[in-house]
Amino acid sequence: MNVRLPTGIRRDRRSVIAVTLLVALLLSLLPLPSWLQAIWPYWVALVLVYWCLETQGVITVGLAFTCGILLDLFTGSLLGQHALSLVIIIYLVDRFRARLRFFPPWQQLVILLALLVNDRVIQLWIITLSGDPLPSLDFWLPPIAGTLLWPWLFIVLDRYRGAMRRRSAS
């Protein structure tokens, strides 16, 4: 048995996770000018990776699958496309979680970039299999944008989590 956190904090965290995931989901549906749309990062993946690194046993492959299916339904992509991509990302992060957590920040960034690019390769595979032509080069921009945004997202989520924890403690 692992050291368990008091149940109160755990429950609070779940709702915090749910809220951030919901915001990520809405962010990916947000209407944007086309130049911003081209670099719009993969929010749901970023938030899932954050929680996967920071909590243990909450972000499972099954949860990633569910989020992916929801994203597929909302964005109208092929059912299972985002599910597969998120399942693979979360599996990899979860697998190497212990190591990733203690990487220096720049190394974490490189790994994240690799993960996101790998995800783009998988999506590209699905897109071409379903008969679409090869997308243009800006298809590869979101992983870069996501990596650049990661430190800030990390700070924001950390702050938010800290504030929520303090609120539940008091």
Added chain:
Amino acid sequence: MRSDAGKGSRFFGPPAQTARLMIYGLVAVVLMAMDYRGGFVSQVRKTVERAAEPVYHVVEWPVRATRGVIDQFRSRHSLRMENEALQQQILLQQAELQRLETLSRENERLRALFEGAQTLAFQYRFAELVRVELDPFSHRVLIDRGSADGVVEGQAVIDGAGVMGQVESVYLHFSSVRLISDPNHALPVQFSRTGLRTVAFGFGETGALDLPNVPLQADVREGDLVVTSGLGERFPGGYPVARVASIVREEGQTFAQVLAQPLAALDRGREVLLIAPLEAAAEEPPGSPSESRPDVPPEPEAEVNP
């Protein structure tokens, strides 16, 4: 060692973790394949997608609100200018329409003479694109009319310039429209100059349609207008679709490679029109031939009498 334990023992351990990856991955792949084939899963998907409607409302709301605020603060002057410009436009278009009306009446008379098919009258319904960002590879857009406004599946959607697509699934206040650029979309068309019929396929580019079945010797020129042919009974005939952009005639091939550029603003439009056959039109056809019939017989009689 907490990190060691965290690697797997929380549930069953790494093999189980890998197994779960495999299972979920497989489920995802199977779902994709079934969704692509468009059978049962697509039906389920359409039903479940209705649940997405509130989410679309939430996402769209800030955009709508900002637009409302901007409209509030628009100056009187600019509104008046716009009003004037629009009125001029209406005048011009009415002049055009008058000419068209005589033409269409003449056309109808000629058709009646030949006992040809009646042209249906159509009803247009205004709709706006919902600003929700869908997957760019899904070739779909959302419009803000749904089953509550009488939208039905398969209805043709056009914008001011040309055909955009057809209604794919209808929700209560939204419906999603499959664009003609979708790789799975085929549109029966004809060249308006020569009347040659063919089919326009989308291939995933919003700026181009593929017309693969044009014979090598066919009389097709760059800039030719492509209109709907009305075959296939989804799209009414005669609506402009695209202009021929390039023709490649290779020796030894059966067909010329023709690419056409859609006239509708597939990737940047705002306002669209839904076309529905006018219900009254169903009653008209029996009426109009009976009107024209009496017109025809008297003429021969008039010729016989003198």
